Amino acid sequence: MSGGASGTAEGSRGRSQASARAATLDRDKLFAARLHAARVRPYLATALFALHVVESRQVPTMAVDRHWRCYVSPAFVDRTPVEELAGVWVHEVSHLLRDHHGRSDRVARERGLTGPGERLRMNIAADCEINDDVYGDGLARPExxxxxxxxxLGEGELMEDYLRQFRLGPRTQDLAWLDCGSGADGLEREWDLGADGAHGLSARERDAVRFRVAQSITGRPGDASAGWQRWAEEVFHPPQPWRELLGAAVRSAASGPGAGEDYTYGRPSRRSASVPGAVLPSLRRRPPRVCVVIDTSGSVSDAELGSALLEVAAISRAVGGRRDLVSVVACDAAAGGVHRLCRAEGIPLVGGGGTDLRAGFARALGARPRPDVVVALTDGQTPWPSTRPPCRTVVGLFPRGTGGGSVNENDPDYVPDLPPAWARVVEIG
Structure with missing residues (x-):
């Protein structure tokens, strides 16, 4: 009996000690995990050490806000092995580097998604974007x-793509505990310290961290996964004035009469009240369809084709991440097929001969459904359509001169025709 009492007392002391440990954040263990994460993912070290730790018992596990604070549950740290904690460190900082909070805010506005349930879906979709290639090679996947x-779902897609492919239901009922914080889905939590709280990074400091991480990735090719390398290329690719022009053209196309409109019974028309017994559909605006015609003639360099692919990725973001609304036509003297955008690196840029973008325009306008905007990326050495296309048109010109490729080796006096007046033109520098 005394042995039983002794065992009970020892068990109580053990539970008390465990509770005491969980009551205080074990920072030594937490920071040992961060150091391990930096050792196995050295290109992320700048970002990992930029996070400021905030102890919080309201957080289920670990979470981040958009100001680069990391909220940590003491109990979670106590029960999680160091190797798994290192994986959580990398996961949380990946949300911030990839701007999941800003992207979630944009998606919520564009698709009319509101409420915590939709934000949970965004958190899950963002997790899928990160987790498909972040673990392994010394980094343990957290339980x-x-x-x-x-x-x-398939691997290698973006948060915006995953978000369209699943709904909350039986497959996601066990994921309701996931909460990576406002840094993952843009919705502020009760534990957030906010913009005026202590130890947050300014917008300029956040940009500097992203730039340094991108610099570390590009400086050591082969160390990072393909997804991180694509991210680094986009960070380094400077903002182009032509993207603002494209954005204006896309918005103009979307607001034009009939463009980007469709009928839906999902939201009945207010006029239904005047027709008893009938349900009338309402007009719904959608992001416009964009077809990109890429000049693949011999006078366009490989570097310019690579730049064109980056611009295609930027176009997909300009239409709210709706890759299903973006298509690509490769064209030299003849036009290839119309390819729906899945991954930029999967677009076959076949060509190398002469240039006649009239074929590319004809192929783009012949696609069904017809695009609302046609974007041509070219060096300008081409005949142009004689008639104005029945949609908005933007021409991005690769610069010619030093380093821009020869104008025409067979005819040094050749001067290309200027783009037509009905196209909005800007130089891609």
Whole structure:
């Protein structure tokens, strides 16, 4: 009996000691995990050490806000092995580097998504974007980490793509505990310190961290995954004035009469009240369809073709990440097929001969459904359509001169025709 009492007392002391440990954040263990993460992912070290730790018992595990604070549950740190904690460190900082909070805010505005349920879907979709290639090579996958295959989805896609492919239901009912914080989905939590709280990074400091991480990735090619390398290329690719022009053209196309409109019964028309017994559909605006015609003639360099692919990725973001609304036509003297955008690196840029973008315009306008905007990326050495296309048109010109490629080796006096007046033109520098 005394032995039983002794065992009970020892068990109580053990539980008390465990509770005491969980009551205080074990920073030594937490920072040892961060150091391990920096050792196995050295290109992320700047970002990992830029996070400021905030102890919080309201957080289920670990979470971040858009100001680069990392909120940590003491109990979670106590029960999680160091190797898995290192994986959580990398996961959380990946949300911030990839601007999931800003992208979630944009998606919420553009698709009319409101409420915590939709933000949970965004958190899960963002997790899928990160987790498909972040673990392995010395970095342990945390227990319960959601992968695209968990939801029967393909790998290598973006948060915006995953978000369209699943809804909250039986496959996601076990994921309700996921909460990476406002840094993952843009919705502020009760534990957030906010913009005026202590130890947050300014917008300029956040940009500097992203730039340094991108610099570390590009400076050591082969160390980072393909997804991180694509991210670094986009960070280094300077903002182009022509993107603002494209954005204006896209918005103009979307607001034009009939463009980007469709009828839906999902939201009945207010006029239904005047027709008893009938339900009338309402008009719904959608982002416009964009077809990009890329000049693949011999006078366009490989570097310019690479730049064109980056511009295609920027165009997909300009239409709210709706890659299904972006298509690409490769064209030299003849036009190839119309390719729906999945991944930029999967677009076949076949060509190398002469140039006649009239074929590319004809192929783009012949696609069904017809695009609302046609974007031509070219060096300008081409005949142009004689008639104005029945949609908005933007021409991005690769600069010619030093380093821009020869104008025409067979005819040094050749002067290309200027783009037509009905096209909005800007130089891609």
């Amino acid at each position: 319960g980490a959601v992968l695209p295959r968990t939801l029967m």
